[in-house]
Amino acid sequence: MTSEPNIPSRLVLASSSPRRQELVASLGLSLPVHILPTDTDESVPSGWTPAQIVERLSLRKARAAARLLAAAGDSVPSLVLGADTIVVLDGDVLGKPANRADAVQTLRRLQGRSHKVYSGMTLIGTHTGAEISAHRMTRVTMKPLDHETIERYVATGEPLDKAGSYGIQGLGATLVSGIEGCYFNVVGLPLSLLSDMLAEQGVPVL
Numbered sequence: 001m002t003s004e005p006n007i008p009s010r011l012v013l014a015s016s017s018p019r020r021q022e023l024v025a026s027l028g029l030s031l032p033v034h035i036l037p038t039d040t041d042e043s044v045p046s047g048w049t050p051a052q053i054v055e056r057l058s059l060r061k062a063r064a065a066a067r068l069l070a071a072a073g074d075s076v077p078s079l080v081l082g083a084d085t086i087v088v089l090d091g092d093v094l095g096k097p098a099n100r101a102d103a104v105q106t107l108r109r110l111q112g113r114s115h116k117v118y119s120g121m122t123l124i125g126t127h128t129g130a131e132i133s134a135h136r137m138t139r140v141t142m143k144p145l146d147h148e149t150i151e152r153y154v155a156t157g158e159p160l161d162k163a164g165s166y167g168i169q170g171l172g173a174t175l176v177s178g179i180e181g182c183y184f185n186v187v188g189l190p191l192s193l194l195s196d197m198l199a200e201q202g203v204p205v206l
């Protein structure tokens with residue numbers, strides 16, 4: 001714990017995503033990390049660009065967690081991190097599938113083509129009032145996939161809690177022929193960008 005002004009003494013991850021929790025842990029930060037998922041409304045008005053969607057939803061998640069801390073009377077100087085990931089194909093935003101049939105439909109659209117994955121992140125300093133949002137985009141190309149392969153993949157259950165109905169960090173890797181850009185952005189937390197944002201807030205990773 002540090003007592004320097006403007007240096008946070010804790011990172012609060014406003015996420016229920018096990019991937020995001022593992023990725024933050026992989027940074028081996030000197031600060032303790034506290035997990036505080038929120039129940040944030042992820043509906044968005046039409047007309048927002050993909051970048052606006054992921055940045056504003058990450059802001060919503062981080063603000064919701066900051067509000068929970070304040071309501072609990074928690075005054076530990078903290079950086080609160082929210083994140084959001086979407087898949088975009090032909091201008092359509094593909095979030096998490098509603099069910100298995102939806103996942104199959106999504107993968108039938110994605111197979112044999114390239115799509116874009118956007119992840120946005122927001123850091124809020126509860127001790128400074130700073131709110132900083134940014135995003136990254138990664139292009140992912142999927143192999144041509146026959147219907148049986150898609151059905152077998154969906155039957156594993158892996159796609160059900162993931163934007164675009166696949167997980168590149170799991171069996172989904174076998175569906176992908178290439179990516180351009182940050183791999184961790186596809187998994188839900190662009191670590192290179194996050195390290196820059198943390199350094200700006202007084203928490204260098206290295």
Ligand SMILES: Cc1cn([C@H]2C[C@H](O)[C@@H](COP(=O)(O)OP(=O)(O)OP(=O)(O)O)O2)c(=O)[nH]c1=O
Nearest residue numbers: 015016017084085162163166167168186187188
């Ligand atoms: C494309 C892709 C997405 N995903 C995941 C990352 C996110 O967890 C999820 C997108 O949904 P999000 O709404 O961004 O996140 P979440 O609801 O899982 O968690 P929280 O809002 O509490 O932080 O999709 C993968 O794990 N691998 C992939 O290859």
